[in-house]
Amino acid sequence: MSLAFITPIGSVRALGMCVALGIFVPSIAAQNIAVVVSEESSAYIEIADGVRRMVEDKDPSAPKVVTIPVRRLVGGETDIFKTDFYQLVVTVGAHAANVVAKIEIKAPVLNTLIPRALYERLATHGTGDGQNSAIYLDQPLARQLELARIVLPGKSRLCALYGSQSRAYIEEFERMATAKGYSVVAEMVDRASDLGPVLQRSLSRCEFLFALPDADIFNRNTIQQILLTSYHSNDPVIAFSAAHVKSGALAAVFTSPEQVARHTAEVILKLYADGKFSLPPPQFPLYWSVSVNRQVARSLGLVIDDDKELQTKLSKVSEEVQ
């Protein structure tokens, strides 16, 4: 394994020695990991830098982590990916995942900062063989449900709206929520003009709104209507993004770019520690935080633990769930 990490000249020399000694060399020393970022803005660079720092700090013999803006691949610089030059390609964000999915790549691909729905669409083939995997940006629905249970104890009737992006998960969600003792009012919103009537109708039948990740339903244009209508009905919103909480949702569990970097670095280090270059199956974030809008909580007359206490409680049940 150590052969894989020496300098190019060294590896050629070592390879020469191996050949001379008749030793079988499983693969030519590939020395680099490519981190392909969707944009060169802060969140993406924070992840790329974090991965590089954590991998190189933990294992000085680990290969070099190189950050590549996806625009270079779009511009045609793709030939190098057909070679052994990169031992692993990590994509950061949806755009990078989309572009990398379309080019010929010899190395295994680990997609990060990617919504589960997009990954499952892109990876209709080639997943599960260790060559293609993902660290989702979405939280497991069970974790979000447990957050709801902790911040809204005693509330057992929930509303969930679903659209084209979340339709695939609604049955899984309903099964899970029902098994946890919730009664679920699930309504499909297939046109933006249906949102108002559907919201009004379903909120009158439940005690809180559970936001399934779906940008067709939760976006800049609809967030105002959703939050005001649910607040008006005295139904808090359990969201999937910190931005929603800032906007007026009651609480969310989410993963920050720094946490994405940490998880990604750990997956990479484990590949090298195991000495077996086969990617683990797609997984949900290992690291996450909880955010609560205290003003909304106060206004709705809810008493909620502080963030640290919530995090501890949710960690305990999350471990049990997993």
Next chain:
Amino acid sequence: MAPIDERLAPLFRIGLLTLSLLASSFVLAADDVAMADPTEQDFLSAMPVVLSVSRLAQPLPEASGAITVVDREMIRASGFHELPDAGPRHSASAPLIQSLPKNFDVSLGIYYLGPMRWAGSGDLIPSYTRFDLRLAHRFKFGATNAEIAAGVQNLSGDYVDFNDVNILSRRAYLSVAAEF
């Protein structure tokens, strides 16, 4: 004191929300939802603050209890003849906002104010209806969210506010904003 407050508090909350909902019911995007793939921006990008402190009802135990009583002497001293003079009998506003493709928004605001007498050096002002039109475009400037907007205020022409000589005419503006 307390029983009256408890009865009024929900009305106050509903009043605020009704106003907000009137404004927000026009804010939906194009009728058919785009069938786009999800991206990380759905999780990470900033959202407008909807439930701000001013919009949230304050729980009664936390209310400061500051109440100003306007009595007969105070009204007399202000120069008003009767209480309705102090404000318009009717006023209405309706902002209409429509999202357009390519991050454009167009909005039309309609404002109506009934006849009223202003305090101090103000006059008895006739009613007016005015229209404001605004076109905005959101874009990324590097990593910064920015917006450029152009608008025309008082589309329907001049109107009088506060006193007879204060005539507001049509005006156009251009604004550029960036979020930090």
